[in-house]
Amino acid sequence: MQNITDIIEAYLKQILHDQKKIEIKRQEIAERFDCVPSQINYVINTRFTIEKGYFVESKRGGGGYIRIQKIVILDSHDLLDEMSRWIGNDLTQQAAEDYLIRLVNEQLLTRREAIVIQSLLQKESLPMALEDQRRMRAHLMQTVLQTIKRL
Amino acid sequence: MQNITDIIEAYLKQILHDQKKIEIKRQEIAERFDCVPSQINYVINTRFTIEKGYFVESKRGGGGYIRIQKIVILDSHDLLDEMSRWIGNDLTQQAAEDYLIRLVNEQLLTRREAIVIQSLLQKESLPMALEDQRRMRAHLMQTVLQTIKRL
DNA sequence: CACCTCTCTGACCATCTTTGACTATTATTT
DNA sequence: AAATAATAGTCAAAGATGGTCAGAGAGGTG
Numbered sequence: 001m002q003n004i005t006d007i008i009e010a011y012l013k014q015i016l017h018d019q020k021k022i023e024i025k026r027q028e029i030a031e032r033f034d035c036v037p038s039q040i041n042y043v044i045n046t047r048f049t050i051e052k053g054y055f056v057e058s059k060r061g062g063g064g065y066i067r068i069q070k071i072v073i074l075d076s077h078d079l080l081d082e083m084s085r086w087i088g089n090d091l092t093q094q095a096a097e098d099y100l101i102r103l104v105n106e107q108l109l110t111r112r113e114a115i116v117i118q119s120l121l122q123k124e125s126l127p128m129a130l131e132d133q134r135r136m137r138a139h140l141m142q143t144v145l146q147t148i149k150r151l
Numbered sequence: 152m153q154n155i156t157d158i159i160e161a162y163l164k165q166i167l168h169d170q171k172k173i174e175i176k177r178q179e180i181a182e183r184f185d186c187v188p189s190q191i192n193y194v195i196n197t198r199f200t201i202e203k204g205y206f207v208e209s210k211r212g213g214g215g216y217i218r219i220q221k222i223v224i225l226d227s228h229d230l231l232d233e234m235s236r237w238i239g240n241d242l243t244q245q246a247a248e249d250y251l252i253r254l255v256n257e258q259l260l261t262r263r264e265a266i267v268i269q270s271l272l273q274k275e276s277l278p279m280a281l282e283d284q285r286r287m288r289a290h291l292m293q294t295v296l297q298t299i300k301r302l
Numbered sequence: 303c304a305c306c307t308c309t310c311t312g313a314c315c316a317t318c319t320t321t322g323a324c325t326a327t328t329a330t331t332t
Numbered sequence: 333a334a335a336t337a338a339t340a341g342t343c344a345a346a347g348a349t350g351g352t353c354a355g356a357g358a359g360g361t362g
Contacts, residue, residue: 003214003348005319026340036321041341046318061328064339112302113264119298120271120291127290139278140271147270151263154358156309177350187311192351197308212318215349 004035009047012068021069040066050086051098053105076108080145087145091138096121099141108148117144155186160198163219172220191217206301222301227259231296238296242289247272250292259299268295 008029015022030037048054048068058066073079083099100114109117119125121140126133159180166173181188195217199205204224209217234250242250251269254260260268270276272291277284 003319006214027338037340038322038342039320042319058340059328060326060338060340062330062338064328066340110261110263112261113267115302116264116268116295116298117271119294120268125291125294140276143270143276144267147267151266154309178348188350189312189352190310193309209350210318211316211348211350213320213348215318217350 004033004039005043005046008033008035008040008043012043012048016068016070020072021067023065023067025064026066044068049095049098051095051102053102076106077149079106080108080149084142084145087138087141089138090134091121091141092134093121093123093137096137096141103148155184155190156194156197159184159186159191159194163194163199167219167221172218174216174218176215177217195219201297201300220301225300227257228300230257231259231299235293235296238289238292240289241285242272242292243285244272244274244288247288247292254299 011033012022012024024040026037026040029040033039044056044066048056050071053071055069055071056066057069058064073082083102087095087099097118100109100118103109104111104114121137123133126136128136162184163173163175175191177188177191180191184190195207199207199219201222204222206220206222207217208220209215234253238246238250248269251260251265255262255265272288274284277287279287
């Protein structure tokens, strides 16, 4: 946890812990952590994705901003359907892990369950060409989502 | 006990004696013991395997690490290893269900966990020729058995 | 000595992070 | 309306780690 990305991520999440939404100025954050502005984009693109449950908006030009919100979906059924739609028929290993973590946070899965599922979705478990792997992973994840509904 | 592998192994295990988990930087350890970085991989691959009761994770790139955890060896590991042997690389849907029921009875899985796994091993989840399906199912089940060890 | 197994090394690969030049968009000023 | 200023976005290259693998080296055994 000495790389800037993790530090900035922690900083933003800590704020989001108290507030549901934050609005930052890219340049300001970059200055505060002494990094280039595009670093902030990297943090957002890798740590505040839809898979992880965040919604990001931004505006350029004078008075520009980046706004980050934690997505709250009250009805778990809806969350499962949303996830299903997001996934479609293509899913990377990283995205799968992010979704599983989200499901654990939403208490739709236990940590143990997520670990087992994750192990089945990792590339070592899907011995096939990369493209097929992602399709297969998506297919299995869809099954998981449907199964959770009946648990 | 004069070769570097043993020395590094002892060093790491001594730390693991006090802590359940350690996180190292490959390069740092290599420097400390004056060896090439890949030596660390050798140590890990030969001395910190799942069979020996260790679980290892890592991350590359800036802020990368290697994390080693000691997992508790249970008697039930024998059962898991036996099942693994029985299954080999071919598993029917019915047999899979039977194994899962057994695992639930042995309290190695919860009912919910078994249901999720079963849903992933059913034929609808494995869209491929029947023969491949059975091989794939066996492969996934093997993953499950290994994963259970570190739950 | 011949042979086998375990260890060690280094070249090459894969993945994640950081940086900066260039681009796109919006607001403000002329 | 056009020019300028103020922001944010994109992308590819460089940097920072860890992983793999094949071959060389070392130690033991018949």
